[in-house]
Amino acid sequence: MSVEPLPNIDRSTLRERVLRALRSAITSGRYRPGDHLGEVDLAASLGVSRGTVREALRHLQQEGLVMASTRGMLRVNTLSATEIRGLFRVRAALEGLAVREIVASPRRDAAVAALRESLLSLRDGDDFGAQVEADLGFHMRLCELSGNPMLVESWRHLEGRIRATIMNREPDEAPAMMTPARHSPIVDAIAAGDLDTAIAVVEEHMAAAADHFAGPAES
Amino acid sequence: MSVEPLPNIDRSTLRERVLRALRSAITSGRYRPGDHLGEVDLAASLGVSRGTVREALRHLQQEGLVMASTRGMLRVNTLSATEIRGLFRVRAALEGLAVREIVASPRRDAAVAALRESLLSLRDGDDFGAQVEADLGFHMRLCELSGNPMLVESWRHLEGRIRATIMNREPDEAPAMMTPARHSPIVDAIAAGDLDTAIAVVEEHMAAAADHFAGPAES
DNA sequence: GACATGTACGCTGTCGACACTCCAGAGGAG
């Protein structure tokens, strides 16, 4: 009898796997913003029924990665400059709360260590996709370390739109936003326990990102 | 030929109507927190197919009004005290941002007027359900007046959980939270243009609500 | 040639049926 512990069985439902596949296909650039996502085509491509694809698409719609167009058809979402600016202001508010809760927490040191670790992933990425993942991973980690599950939930709700925004840009333009140099000041301010500075840093970070992705201040 | 402009035809899809019906049934207390929502029963009650009910339920799940339990079954969501506290902290962050944007906006006076109007609905409600609607309507209005669609979107994403929290309480206990007296200071501070005070008022308002719904500070 | 009308096609909306999993309780072996 074999001693090795048998591979874990994937108990995820078909809908969940289709969901992940579609999400990945969109955020990886396989489908471009504005592309039509037809249920029949996708169902045929993935080898599943329309109903299953349908549920996954509806989920992505609520995530903001997909938007409805005419006659109930779904397209990859694309955000206006105004929406992008608003999006990053909401992010600033949420991540500002995260910073606030981390600074107030007794586990602040552990949180700082975890964030420093997340920063490492940002350094060694020459691949654009990996760079994006590392950036979002850092900010998501920031929310998780707040210990507030609702904050994480709210941030995740925006994640699809964040990704849609980033993917709207050519890969060449964005990397400057995602360097460790832009993120370490946040961690430093948290480590110093200086709440006001930390929040100011986060807001500046988000404002710069908004300018980058929405085009410099037009409003 | 008749001159009257023909009644508007309801073009909403069956799924949308089922969604509204279920949401209303839950937030009105027709189903209690923890109740099992079986697809077959609901489909039979509503006279639609399981697939249609299913899509509506999945939507409500993402809204947080419904949660998954064992074997993929869905139940009316119920939040822990910790989650409730976190929820209201996130609300404070979001509505704080709303206040901030309104104060900074040139249309501040119009916003104040709109908020004052919303306050009126709070006054004349002896019906508990109407009172809740008026309260949530005020806060939602606050977000809308920020002019930031993403902020509204994020707030709406929490709305289901907020309602689930309120509905967890007996109707008799809550009304004190929803008096005009508790809301007008927010509007007054906005009208005065005093940002710091306004945000402090919002945070105090949310902290009090958290204590009320989660039980006084145990953490 | 321009406009109204008919018509085929593509797509989503909705449905009913079958498959599968899990839990609870009956029933037998020890």
Added chain:
DNA sequence: CTCCTCTGGAGTGTCGACAGCGTACATGTC
């Protein structure tokens, strides 16, 4: 009496098919 086994039933998971709606093209009329 206790434990294991088996068998129903209650649910959800997934599927294929039909129906309805709109668009775009073809057809006919003036």
